[in-house]
Amino acid sequence: MSATRPVFYVSDGTGITAETVGHSLLTQFGNTRFHTSRIPFVDSVERAREAAARIRAAGEQHGVRPIVVNSSVNPDIAAEIARSGALILDVFEPFLAPLEAELGEKRQAKVGQAHGMVDFETYHRRINAMNFALAHDDGMSTNYDEAQVILVAVSRAGKTPTCIYLALHHGVSAANYPLTDEDLEHDRLPPRLRAHRSKLFGLTIDPVRLHQIRQERRPDSRYASLETCKREVAAAEKLFRAERIPVLSTTHVSIEEISSKVMSTLGIQGVMF
Amino acid sequence: MSATRPVFYVSDGTGITAETVGHSLLTQFGNTRFHTSRIPFVDSVERAREAAARIRAAGEQHGVRPIVVNSSVNPDIAAEIARSGALILDVFEPFLAPLEAELGEKRQAKVGQAHGMVDFETYHRRINAMNFALAHDDGMSTNYDEAQVILVAVSRAGKTPTCIYLALHHGVSAANYPLTDEDLEHDRLPPRLRAHRSKLFGLTIDPVRLHQIRQERRPDSRYASLETCKREVAAAEKLFRAERIPVLSTTHVSIEEISSKVMSTLGIQGVMF
Structure with missing residues (x-):
């Protein structure tokens, strides 16, 4: 070489x-x-x-x-x-x-403007969207009226990074909802999500990969066990099918790609740079 | 037109x-x-x-x-x-x-690889950095050993969006510390920050702008009053000078630019795309 x-x-x-x-x-x-x-x-x-x-x-x-x-x-x-x-x-x-x-126009060279605050409104939409994502992370706030998308998934499937990327890069107000054991057992969506059905997008993940990710967080816990991961992922996928929620597997897909798929699926345009 | x-x-x-x-x-x-x-x-x-x-x-x-x-x-x-x-x-x-x-090499056209997960390690560093930023936001965790930078500022001066941008785009582990009334009164850094002096970077902001931002959050509160904003900003700037912490005003600067300045000032290279 x-x-x-x-x-x-x-x-x-x-x-x-x-x-x-x-x-x-x-x-x-x-x-x-x-x-x-x-x-x-x-x-x-x-x-x-x-x-x-x-x-x-x-x-x-x-x-x-x-x-x-x-x-x-x-x-x-x-x-x-x-x-x-x-x-x-x-x-x-x-x-x-x-x-x-x-x-039919001469360019006006402007130094360093591409990522300056030229478009104040766009910039603010991004920052506000990020504050929204942080406030609505992990089911913390479930007031979804202003959300443009609600990502639904089991814990550690990629909801939070995707929400933040959607906000920061695309100015999209993205909330996320972690499926609870209760949701998965009853095999149906909680009522507060049903009211926003058109905003829902499901994320799934390979159970083995999920097991690895959860192991890093809480080693050798029941939460991280392969059995729990398999059971939760299967139940979540069944729920998405039953409720006809669009789904994407995050196993081999970057947050940039997940974000683009979410937006094109739900018809969200986002801010333009 | x-x-x-x-x-x-x-x-x-x-x-x-x-x-x-x-x-x-x-x-x-x-x-x-x-x-x-x-x-x-x-x-x-x-x-x-x-x-x-x-x-x-x-x-x-x-x-x-x-x-x-x-x-x-x-x-x-x-x-x-x-x-x-x-x-x-x-x-x-x-x-x-x-x-x-x-x-002296022919290119190999690879479709859609630029933002795919080609470089798994880089991607993981970004995601891990983001989890770090969320865990160390707003002084929640003050274990700064693994932080590459600690942004120090009064509330709502731009710490959180900058930390998340540093993580998501540059893979930099960024914590942030909100200056408390006590810090500002005593005019010196808390000991747990002093131990990481080389990682500190101060953000400041025009008090009038800070007043506007805080008004959106808690209208007509003492927290949002122009007097409080002026006092806190002045005290923070005095503290940065006394402790010789590098400072940047975020008033007219985007998080992209703040992040770049922080990295070049502290000599952090970050991940490369």
């Missing part, structure tokens, strides 16, 4: 866009080892010069040309970064000319 | 990359109104055909050529999408040839 390739995500803001694009690109190349670093807030020529020096030094140290994924839109900054000698991949540059031609 | 321009974020996965890049591009064009939609999970030629039909229909409805920001790397899917007649901006395409040349 060849030398580890240094990669830098350079941005005039947080660097999240450069990182997102860069990560997707690098995963396409399985035979190269990468060492990735962020250089955020490169918003002046002086900072660009410092960044270029750091990038150049990494190239010398690794004995291989660095790669820069750059999301700065300021030409003076880009010029400084280019002096590092790295291969520069400008995230936005290829798309600006076609967009200008299509829209 | 001209017609609203329909924009579609098309992806074989969740569409988050396409959306992130597309949003940044659109913010550069202030004179056009956009109507944005996601079309996630376009992972077959048939789904691509459906997507293309939907895009074409939007163009006819709005009377203007749609714009597609596409992150699918499958050429068959891309070809179907192109038949919609939209302006297609392929997020990854411009960078693949230069990367192949630089790395």
